[in-house]
Amino acid sequence: MTYPTERIRNFAIIAHVDHGKSTLADRMLQETKLVEGRMMRAQYLDRMDLERERGITIKAQAVRMPYTAADGSEYLLNLIDTPGHVDFSYEVSRAMNACEGVVLLVDAAQGMEAQTIANLYLAVEAGLEVIPVLNKIDLPAARPEQVALEIASLLGGDPEDILAVSAKTGIGVPAVLERIVERVPAPRGDPDAPTRALVFDSVYDAYRGVITYVRVVDGWLRPGLDVRLMVTGYHNEIDELAVISPEPKPVDALGPGEVGYLTAAIKKVELARVGDTVTEHNRPAAEPLPGYREPTPMVFSGLYPMDSDDFPDLRDALDRLRLNDASFTFEPETSVALGFGFRCGFLGLLHMEIISERLDREFDIPLVATAPNVKYEVHLDETQIRPNEDAVLLVSNPAELPAPNRIARILEPVVDAMILSPSEYVGAVMQLCEARRGDLQKMDYLTEERVELRYRLPLAEIVFDFFDRLKSSTRGYASLDYEPADMADADLVKVDVLLNGEPVDAFSSIVHRDKAYEYGRGMVSRLRELIPRQMFDVPIQAAIGSKIIARETVKARRKDVIAKCYGGDVTRKRKLLEKQKEGKRKMKSVGTVEIPQEAFVAALSVNAD
Amino acid sequence: MTTPDRDPAAAGAAVYVHVPFCRSRCPYCDFNVLTGAGAEPQARYAAAVRAELSRVAAAGPAAVAPSDADAQCGWPVFGSVFVGGGTPTQLPAGDLAALLRHVREVLPLAADAEITVEANPEDVDGAYLATLVDAGLTRLSIGAQSFVAHVLTFLGRGHDSGRALRAVASARDAAVPHVNLDLIYGSPCETDEDWAATLDTAVASGADHLSAYALTVEANTPYGVDVHRGAAAAPDDDVQADRMSAAEERLERAGLARYEISNWARLGAQSRHNLVYWRGGDWLGVGAGAHSHWRGRRWWNTRPTLRYVEQVHHGWPPVAGEEALDDATRRSERLLMGLRLVEGVPRAAVEPVDEAQTARMVDAGLVTDEGGRLALTAAGRPLADDVIRRLLP
Secondary structure (H helix, E strand, C coil): CCCHHHHHHEEEEEECCCCCCCCHHHHHHHCCCCCCCCCCCCCCCCCHHHHHCCCCCCCCCCEEEEEECCCCEEEEEEEEECCHHHHHHHHHHHHCCCCCCEEEEECCCCCCCHHHHHHHHHHHCCCCCCEECCCCCCCCCCCCHHHHHHHHHHHHHHHHHEEECEECCCCHHHHHHHHHHHHHHCCCCCCCCCCCCEEEEEEEECCCCEEEEEEEEEHHHHHHHHCEEEECCCCCCCCEEEEECCCCCEECCCCCCCCCEEEECCCCHCCCCCCCCCEEECCCCCCCCCCCCCCCCEEEEEEEEECCCHHHHHHHHHHHHHHHHHEEEEEEEEEEECEEEEEECCCCCHHHHHHHHHHHHHHCCCCEEEEECCCCCEEECCCHCCCCCCCCCEECCCHHCCCCHEEEEEEEEEEEEEEEEEHHHHHHHHHHHHCCEEEEEEECCCCCCEEEEEEEEEEHHHHHCCCHHHHCCCCCEEEEEEEEEEECCCCEEEEEEEEECEEEECCCEEEEHHHHHHHHHHHHHHHHCCCCCCCEEEEEEEEEECCCEEEEEEECCCCCCCCHHHHHHHHHHHHHHHHHHHHHHHEEEEEEEEEEEHHHHHHCCCCCC | CCCCCCHHHHHHHEEEECEEEEECCCCCCCCEEEEECCHHHHHHHHHHHHHHHHHHHCCCHHHHHHCCCHHHHHCCEEEEEEEEEECCCCCCCHHHHHHHHHHHCCCCCCCEEEEEEEEEEHHHHHHHHHHHCCCCCCEEEEEEECCCCCHHCCCCCCHHHHHHHHHHHHHHHCCEEEEEEEEEEECCCCCCCHHHHHHHHHHHCCCCCEEEEECCCCCHHHHHHHHHHHHCEEEEEEEHHHHHHHHHHHHCCCCCCEEEECCEEECCCCCCHHHHCCCCCCEEEEECCCCCCCEEEEEECCCCCHCCCCCCCCCCCEEEEECCCCCHHHHHHHHHHCCECCCCCEEHHHHHCCCCHHHHHHHHHHHHHHCCCCEECCCCCHHHHHHHHCCCC
């Protein structure tokens, strides 16, 4: 059944990870009688195992809930689920553009978190109606009055007016639904104009091709309609047009304000990108919906199979992941130390973690990942430019940085970071940010206990372990959000690590000159612990260009012999040697130095300071 | 397929008899031992070993190595008998002597066969040894381990250092022709001086053979568990390398020549038995958990003592497992055993080896490759396992 636009309410829930977004969504499904209690399973809307286990939502989904309001009128509520993490802020903003309102869900014990605030700002910028809701009011640690004050100080308005619920028990949820009906504006759109529908998510399905989630703005979508994606130019007839309520249900049409999904034999998500506009192929709209942006990878890492025989499998796995995730990139590269692999680009750290975990979980390929880094803009010295070489190089693999004498300047990406912290840890947070070359922009006390700090930080300084450090120096209370700002000049150098005089490309890193010594020392002493003793002394050096900045030596092994072969048990001795020899075969050789894979993994995964 | 050059006459044939009984288990030891067994089970065990010996001997070599062409000609002459443990001297002298006599009754032994018994210092006196000598004993191997009190305590040994010296003296008085002392170096509590003192005392005792083993952490031992938990220190590899050099230097100076990684002997006192193992010879092992090798077939007996006795009692073969070695494996084993000897191995017996690595090892001064033989240098010996891994194809 099609609803008149004035009876439609499209909304999203903004919440920090663990603040109960999925639980509230579950409760809404029950409250609107869409899901019977006995059919309920936790986090009904999160489809992927990974999401369910991590308790976070990676892919936005939309669910349609017919709802009879207290005044007896029938409404159609469309809940659009948004990803909760900074890495996916663009996807969040698109999902919000499919709504007219948001429920701001805040844990009454934890209070506001940086990511929630960042998403809240996105909602406010998009002109959405914001309905603040306190969750977990049944918890003993809940402090609803204080958190309500925090929210009011950010949003304005009366703290008394803020709804309080326990998504777990369902207390207060009916009031939330009523307020959505009451406050969220009905969508507006022109049913007669050429079709325009916003793609706010697309998910790969092996059988039906890409499932494209859309919010119709103008005109109509119908099965069989020849539609075109305005950015990618792909066009095809709609095979399946459906809504999720809460299981997929085919529909005859979707009109202005409605939310659903379509399939059109789309082979990969790249062709139906988040933010693109679906229009009618034969009667296209003049302009796409505003705001489309290419996803830009910000964080890079080399992924190498532990066993070089797995290289083709890794390529297949990355291809398959990319079908489902257009925002991650990869291209083949070779490392002297690690062999053949791929330089992969990710939106951010969580995105990188998710991809690695999926590779591990779904494809079972043991990997070595190089330390994450960012993309640098390298301006070559004019006198040093080689024929057919660009004056500006983009470097996402530290090993590819040109020699120091060829470089005029290097620019690095910087981000605007927002950190929310209890006021007692402000000192620790500032100390950390300053150690990471941060530039304090602003500091606001949201309440007496909570401070919002804004820093401009080099992205390279936060990709490694910043978040862990932030958490550990604030007992887990601080939260972080960041968004790319621009590129800035920095005094950066490449630190190489040499084993027995030979550079090991996988260990090269681009760091600020002031930190080069510290980085070099750290890497060299860590490697001294990790590299097994060899038959000869192995010098380990850190160098900037030809200048050695740190040195350690792995002393030659002096004893490697089984003392006794007792009782004539030669079999045992032979098997031990065979096993050791097999272990040796699996080592990576750098020149004459043999390094176990585990040493690479350990050296690359431990933090740099 | 050519057979590896195995001149059975050169490598020889031997008999190993395992006696698993010990008064107590030493904290570092993972050998097949049984503590606290009374006289009666010990006697039943000795009887089982004699029964197994009789059966193996009567069945002949065709039963243990059916594919071997020489098997039709019956047993070759055995050049060595070794009764090891455990602690063979836990048995009454009479039982042990009966065992030695029994071997000679059922198998052809050379007239000058080496007959060794392992002994704990506190178990043997003049009368005990006289009984064994009367039964053919030619060599006593004494588990001295150290001559320093606090090292002996660490090793959990029940004797004091004087006891081992008295055992050597008793052996001399009983006219045992050869005496070996087993020593263990590199305990975490041992100092360079302790080790030097132990070596000097061992030399002065008059023993003509010394085995010096680096203390090794074995997983399923009280010491191994302590090391794993961090409750005890593991031996330091560099310290052990130093101790090995110290042994080399002091023993050579005293006229004991190294002939294997852990073994030194006066002229003519090398252990014939151990050379059979290292040169790829054949041996029959009897008793609980004993290993045998005959012409490319390996097999090993049931380890638990009581089950072993049970099996023999029922007339079942007490064999727990076996392995037929292919030519390549035999060559690998020849290399890994033979390279431990100072004399090295004939290339022809171990080829193919990794020639590139061999050349590297020669360049590095760890291996010699002369006169058709591969051998470790003094510098290569402490790294024997690494060198062997590299040389294996």
